[in-house]
Amino acid sequence: MGHHSCCNQQKVKRGLWSPEEDEKLVRYISSHGYGCWSEVPEKAGLQRCGKSCRLRWINYLRPDIRRGRFTPEEEKLIINLHSVVGNRWAHIASHLPGRTDNEIKNYWNSWIKKKIRKPSCSPSSSTSSSAGLPLSNLDMLTCTPCFNSVDQLEAIVNPSMVAAKPHDPNSLFGSPFPLFQAAGDDPHLLFNPNHNPDDHLFLSPFSSFAANVDSNYLPPLVDGMGAIAPPLVGEEDETNELSVWMEDQQYPNFFTWEDVGEEDLSPAAPPASDLDAAAAAASFPSSP
DNA sequence: AATAGCACCAACCGCCTTAAT
DNA sequence: TATTAAGGCGGTTGGTGCTAT
Numbered sequence: 477m478g479h480h481s482c483c484n485q486q487k488v489k490r491g492l493w494s495p496e497e498d499e500k501l502v503r504y505i506s507s508h509g510y511g512c513w514s515e516v517p518e519k520a521g522l523q524r525c526g527k528s529c530r531l532r533w534i535n536y537l538r539p540d541i542r543r544g545r546f547t548p549e550e551e552k553l554i555i556n557l558h559s560v561v562g563n564r565w566a567h568i569a570s571h572l573p574g575r576t577d578n579e580i581k582n583y584w585n586s587w588i589k590k591k592i593r594k595p596s597c598s599p600s601s602s603t604s605s606s607a608g609l610p611l612s613n614l615d616m617l618t619c620t621p622c623f624n625s626v627d628q629l630e631a632i633v634n635p636s637m638v639a640a641k642p643h644d645p646n647s648l649f650g651s652p653f654p655l656f657q658a659a660g661d662d663p664h665l666l667f668n669p670n671h672n673p674d675d676h677l678f679l680s681p682f683s684s685f686a687a688n689v690d691s692n693y694l695p696p697l698v699d700g701m702g703a704i705a706p707p708l709v710g711e712e713d714e715t716n717e718l719s720v721w722m723e724d725q726q727y728p729n730f731f732t733w734e735d736v737g738e739e740d741l742s743p744a745a746p747p748a749s750d751l752d753a754a755a756a757a758a759s760f761p762s763s764p
Numbered sequence: 765a766a767t768a769g770c771a772c773c774a775a776c777c778g779c780c781t782t783a784a785t
Numbered sequence: 786t787a788t789t790a791a792g793g794c795g796g797t798t799g800g801t802g803c804t805a806t
Contacts, residue, residue, distance in 0.1 A: 491775075491800090492774070492800085493774085512791080514790085514792095525792060526791080526792090527776090527792085527793095531775070532774090564794090578795095582774085584774055586771090586794095728772090766806100769804085769806100770804075773800090775797100775798085775799090775800100776797085781793075782792075783791085785789085785790100
């Protein structure tokens with residue numbers, strides 16, 4: 477169902493949104509809410525499909541979107557959450573207020589994956605999955621770290637919640653904090669093109685969780701974080717901070733390519749933790 | 765100054781899930 | 786229970802701007 481019925485109409489426009497279209501969509505949703513997305517285009521006077529409107533709203537027009545560079549805290553969070561849930565961008569985004577799954581996905585594909593290599597990947601994928609190349613689904617599965625229980629996972633995501641309440645399988649990613657509240661409560665932030673989101677840095681309640689990572693957590697293989705080239709001019713401090721953080725984790729399971737050595741890339745039985753990881757991934761709520 | 769290569773990111777595509785009937 | 790429409794999500798693509806040569 478790639479194209480919904482509304483998308484099959486010949487008149488629907490594709491491609492980049494014009495400022496006029498944005499304005500129409502924002503004006504309509506601000507006054508009516510979106511309700512049924514399939515009805516939004518017609519009611520808003522847009523020649524777009526509902527799906528396109530939804531995507532535009534969620535990824536760009538939503539007033540609580542944070543834009544600009546990811547902070548080191550956000551990077552840490554993304555790295556850790558990705559090591560837990562893999563390419564579950566929506567889950568990851570749910571823990572990064574104001575960030576969209578699309579944004580995180582793009583960010584990961586463009587930058588973070590330059591830094592991180594996954595463990596127990598096949599030689600072919602290891603050699604072919606050099607910086608920037610996507611990992612296969614198999615890689616994602618076999619590289620999923622081990623979690624023996626939902627509680628363990630939740631301990632990563634939100635240690636305070638685990639301590640405060642009994643296990644609730646339905647709340648695996650249910651944040652008690654209303655997402656995007658910081659910007660959403662401030663009407664001055666709505667549609668203000670001059671607003672710099674970083675001026676209102678919203679520190680996620682999870683932003684400090686990295687220091688509380690469960691010792692059973694198996695992080696991904698890390699490719700010589702100390703040798704990471706600064707990706708952008710002016711980001712050296714943040715990059716160094718991230719690298720220092722990665723080094724400071726002192727997880728015994730933090731592999732680096734330096735640890736492995738190029739000659740050790742022969743196909744070998746995955747460690748028990750990876751087998752567990754597959755089971756953990758399979759037991760994940762909406763794991764494919 | 766021209767241009768080839770690269771990186772980023774907005775948007776689309778297609779699959780899966782869920783809710784309604 | 787089966788069918789269908791719509792929402793949601795992850796993967797992928799293509800356009801644009803930047804950088805190096």
